[in-house]
Amino acid sequence: MKSTRRSFIQKTALFSGAFCLGFDWFQANGKEVSMVQTTMESGRFNAFLAIDPSGKIILYSPNPEIGQGIKTAFPVVVAEELDVDWKDVEVRQANLDTQNFERQLTGGSGALKHSWERLRKAGATARKMFVQAAAQTWNVDASTCKTSKGFVLGPKGQKASYGSLVAIASKLPVPTEVTYKNRKDYQIIGKRTKGVDNQSVVTGKPVFGLDIEKPGMVIAQIIRPPFGATLKSFDAADALKMPGIVDVVSFKNKVAIVGKSTWEVMKARGTVSCKYNSGDFDSDSTHQKWFDEGMKTDKATVQRKDGDFAAALARSAKVVEATYECPFISHSPMEPMNFFADVRADGTVILAGPTQVPQSAQKAVASLLKIDEKKVEVELSKMGGGFGRRLNNDFALDAAELSSIIKKPVKVMWTREDDMGGGIYRPAARYHFKAGLDASGNMIAFYLRGVGINAGNATRQDNFPVGAIENVLVESVNQVSAVTTGPWRAPITNFLGYAEQAFLDEVAEAGGKDPVQMRLDWLARAKSNPVGKITYEPDRFIEVIKQAAEKSNWKKKPGIYQGFSVYFSHLSYVAQVADAQMVDGKAKITHVTAVTDCGEVVNLSGAENQIKGAIIDGMGHALFAKLRFNDGVASPTNFNGYRLIKGNEIPTINAYFVDNGIEPTGLGEPALPPTGGSIANALYAATKKRLYKQPFEV
Amino acid sequence: MSIQLTVNKKKMSLDIDPNTPLLWALRDHMSLKGTKYGCGIAQCSACTVWVNGEATRSCVLPISAVANADITTIEGLSDHGDHPVQVAWDELDVPQCGYCQAGQIMTAASLLKKKPNPSKTEIVDGMSGNICRCGTYHRIQEAVKLASEIASKKKTKSTVKKSA
Ligand code: FES
Numbered sequence: 001m002k003s004t005r006r007s008f009i010q011k012t013a014l015f016s017g018a019f020c021l022g023f024d025w026f027q028a029n030g031k032e033v034s035m036v037q038t039t040m041e042s043g044r045f046n047a048f049l050a051i052d053p054s055g056k057i058i059l060y061s062p063n064p065e066i067g068q069g070i071k072t073a074f075p076v077v078v079a080e081e082l083d084v085d086w087k088d089v090e091v092r093q094a095n096l097d098t099q100n101f102e103r104q105l106t107g108g109s110g111a112l113k114h115s116w117e118r119l120r121k122a123g124a125t126a127r128k129m130f131v132q133a134a135a136q137t138w139n140v141d142a143s144t145c146k147t148s149k150g151f152v153l154g155p156k157g158q159k160a161s162y163g164s165l166v167a168i169a170s171k172l173p174v175p176t177e178v179t180y181k182n183r184k185d186y187q188i189i190g191k192r193t194k195g196v197d198n199q200s201v202v203t204g205k206p207v208f209g210l211d212i213e214k215p216g217m218v219i220a221q222i223i224r225p226p227f228g229a230t231l232k233s234f235d236a237a238d239a240l241k242m243p244g245i246v247d248v249v250s251f252k253n254k255v256a257i258v259g260k261s262t263w264e265v266m267k268a269r270g271t272v273s274c275k276y277n278s279g280d281f282d283s284d285s286t287h288q289k290w291f292d293e294g295m296k297t298d299k300a301t302v303q304r305k306d307g308d309f310a311a312a313l314a315r316s317a318k319v320v321e322a323t324y325e326c327p328f329i330s331h332s333p334m335e336p337m338n339f340f341a342d343v344r345a346d347g348t349v350i351l352a353g354p355t356q357v358p359q360s361a362q363k364a365v366a367s368l369l370k371i372d373e374k375k376v377e378v379e380l381s382k383m384g385g386g387f388g389r390r391l392n393n394d395f396a397l398d399a400a401e402l403s404s405i406i407k408k409p410v411k412v413m414w415t416r417e418d419d420m421g422g423g424i425y426r427p428a429a430r431y432h433f434k435a436g437l438d439a440s441g442n443m444i445a446f447y448l449r450g451v452g453i454n455a456g457n458a459t460r461q462d463n464f465p466v467g468a469i470e471n472v473l474v475e476s477v478n479q480v481s482a483v484t485t486g487p488w489r490a491p492i493t494n495f496l497g498y499a500e501q502a503f504l505d506e507v508a509e510a511g512g513k514d515p516v517q518m519r520l521d522w523l524a525r526a527k528s529n530p531v532g533k534i535t536y537e538p539d540r541f542i543e544v545i546k547q548a549a550e551k552s553n554w555k556k557k558p559g560i561y562q563g564f565s566v567y568f569s570h571l572s573y574v575a576q577v578a579d580a581q582m583v584d585g586k587a588k589i590t591h592v593t594a595v596t597d598c599g600e601v602v603n604l605s606g607a608e609n610q611i612k613g614a615i616i617d618g619m620g621h622a623l624f625a626k627l628r629f630n631d632g633v634a635s636p637t638n639f640n641g642y643r644l645i646k647g648n649e650i651p652t653i654n655a656y657f658v659d660n661g662i663e664p665t666g667l668g669e670p671a672l673p674p675t676g677g678s679i680a681n682a683l684y685a686a687t688k689k690r691l692y693k694q695p696f697e698v
Numbered sequence: 699m700s701i702q703l704t705v706n707k708k709k710m711s712l713d714i715d716p717n718t719p720l721l722w723a724l725r726d727h728m729s730l731k732g733t734k735y736g737c738g739i740a741q742c743s744a745c746t747v748w749v750n751g752e753a754t755r756s757c758v759l760p761i762s763a764v765a766n767a768d769i770t771t772i773e774g775l776s777d778h779g780d781h782p783v784q785v786a787w788d789e790l791d792v793p794q795c796g797y798c799q800a801g802q803i804m805t806a807a808s809l810l811k812k813k814p815n816p817s818k819t820e821i822v823d824g825m826s827g828n829i830c831r832c833g834t835y836h837r838i839q840e841a842v843k844l845a846s847e848i849a850s851k852k853k854t855k856s857t858v859k860k861s862a
């Protein structure tokens with residue numbers, strides 16, 4: 001699929017006579033949706049729906065699937081308001097087209113929230129136009145007409161399909177005022193809709209980036225230097241003699257082995273030796289030293305200050321203090337990084353592959369090659385997971401630079417070792433907490449310092465229980481390292497959530513309080529008389545907590561050790577109760593109850609997948625994952641040493657959703673942050689050992 | 699020296715380095731991209747295919763070892779994507795990113811060939827070598843069960859037809 005405007009026009013020609021509506025899926029701010037009726041040559045819009053006279057409904061999804069389900073969820077919303085049968089809808093993948101689309105980004109759980117209003121308006125507007133077209137034809141008042149499954153129904157039993165109304169509807173002015181369906185009338189939203197890519201996945205269609213094959217394409221792998229090191233020289237004499245090897249070149253401290261097939265490149269690569277400068281590169285001990293220094297420094301950045309923490313601590317009856325730590329970890333999506341680039345002699349560039357941010361790939365490559373962005377075309381592929389890794393376009397830049405050097409179309413393929421050893425990790429962080437309790441065990445003072453390595457602000461200073469505690473001080477320190485980092489599913493909160501929720505369990509215990517009731521008491525305070533600004537809605541917090549306690553039979557299960565946590569992130573609320581049992585003398589997480597408030601659940605099937613997947617992800621990484629560093633080199637670099645959770649290690653999970661009909665919010669990430677905490681607390685209940693460091697199992 | 703093998707019922711002849719892992723022979727030399735690379739060291743099972751009917755990790759298997767063998771990949775599992783496992787996978791909406799699923803499906807279908815009616819433990823154990831980074835494990839396990847039910851219904855139906 002080409003992404004130039006011309007090819008879009010060619011595509012629309014397939015439905016000549018079709019009703020096409022361009023609409024703004026993605027305008028990042030504001031709720032205004034500009035509707036333009038378009039033939040694709042005109043108007044500025046982000047995606048479109050088309051209905052051809054045969055009644056076929058095509059929805060173009062600007063966002064490729066990465067695993068979080070928006071390629072299905074977005075069209076569901078349009079189809080609902082359009083009032084068509086889901087089985088008549090076909091979803092197609094659009095390529096990057098900056099002229100016609102504004103924001104093609106798959107990252108952060110905010111995608112659906114930003115688009116909700118626009119998607120509904122797109123569907124509802126088209127529906128209204130079909131109603132008007134029918135009313136005009138039947139000479140009746142539009143208000144007497146209804147719609148159902150792609151048909152307009154008239155007052156006297158008239159019935160016309162949208163398809164039959166295309167010619168008239170497409171000539172009507174686009175209405176500005178539309179009414180939305182009542183949620184009790186939803187036919188698709190809230191139900192289970194299967195992923196639109198399922199068929200291609202289960203039959204092994206070549207839809208992923210690594211599957212891309214283009215005429216004249218060569219394959220390359222790149223040897224990257226230790227973090228912070230400079231390449232002095234390399235010896236590729238043997239490699240160049242090996243069959244299938246086309247070239248070995250070096251750029252930016254990297255050495256690229258280029259050949260005709262993957263195996264030939266892999267084999268030749270093993271014979272290339274590289275020499276680097278020596279220096280004081282990162283090791284685990286460096287990181288520990290930075291943590292220690294960061295904890296001591298008086299130059300921390302104050303992120304939040306309510307009341308007077310020091311004074312309140314001084315008058316506390318009891319002080320609880322603890323340090324938590326999380327290591328660097330890799331994203332390890334199942335499909336390793338890869339990217340295709342063809343920098344052509346005529347000055348145009350074709351990029352293709354799995355990126356969560358195609359537009360920034362286009363920009364970055366244009367600036368690297370010093371060419372106009374318009375000359376860079378990006379084709380999007382399905383992504384074998386990302387978890388944040390594909391937000392960084394290092395792989396696209398490598399491919400483009402290499403193609404420009406070797407003057408050939410090239411697919412750069414990362415081995416698992418390259419992927420795990422090659423950087424852009426979740427940053428490592430250490431947290432220090434202090435809580436001052438009064439004589440009745442109430443927390444009157446709360447302190448957090450977060451020291452991160454390339455983490456920016458390693459805290460989230462407005463997190464609950466902030467807002468419910470009189471005296472608060474939150475500080476951060478960032479240590480700068482050559483080890484590259486980036487967002488990892490639920491950035492910062494994926495480890496901060498664990499540390500906070502585990503520490504609050506200590507606070508509850510020290511104060512002689514029930515962890516659930518303690519939070520409910522705080523929320524009552526935050527609701528009636530908040531301390532400073534609060535960013536969460538106490539009522540939504542309270543609801544998930546109450547439901548989780550009830551559905552998990554909180555502390556009413558004999559022989560089961562339970563741990564509680566609740567977290568607000570990405571605008572959604574998730575409360576969890578983890579159940580642990582002693583199995584063969586070892587504490588094991590056997591069940592997790594999760595109650596989520598993410599507003600309206602658009603696709604129940606996808607939503608459940610996200611919640612369960614995020615819990616398994618959070619648990620697996622909390623239990624097993626850690627990268628070590630020695631002289632700038634990360635290890636382990638494959639799944640033999642870096643353990644991912646498997647199907648025989650998972651708890652059963654019950655995922656519930658609060659049914660409140662509020663505008664939908666994030667779903668791909670919010671269930672992850674509370675997971676480390678709920679399981680640490682359950683394991684503590686079972687063993688009486690606090691887990692201060694991830695991974696829990698070493 | 700060329701190596702002969704049968705892939706998805708088609709006879710193939712390959713003239714490549716005999717050490718080439720079957721995975722890369724399929725992907726690079728036979729244009730069968732359904733079989734996935736995940737680790738290359740027999741740890742994740744993304745590359746699972748059938749060799750003479752046995753689920754096998756293709757990333758560490760040199761093609762010299764599969765001369766004259768009969769290989770089935772995800773593309774050849776069924777003619778119309780309607781193998782009970784494929785149907786069950788869609789029905790229960792198993793895939794998230796989808797990347798591991800070809801390997802999961804080939805493992806599951808092989809498991810069901812040996813044990814048409816597996817217990818919960820047999821399913822969990824049989825599937826425990828396949829990593830899914832997205833964490834679709836619950837649905838994978840449920841889908842294997844469903845696939846076994848679909849397959850046994852199909853069988854009953856065809857027996858009924860035959861006897862009628
Ligand atoms: S790629 Fe073969 S087991 Fe992972």
Ligand code: FES
Binds near residue numbers: 830
């Ligand atoms: S569905 Fe993404 S790795 Fe399994």
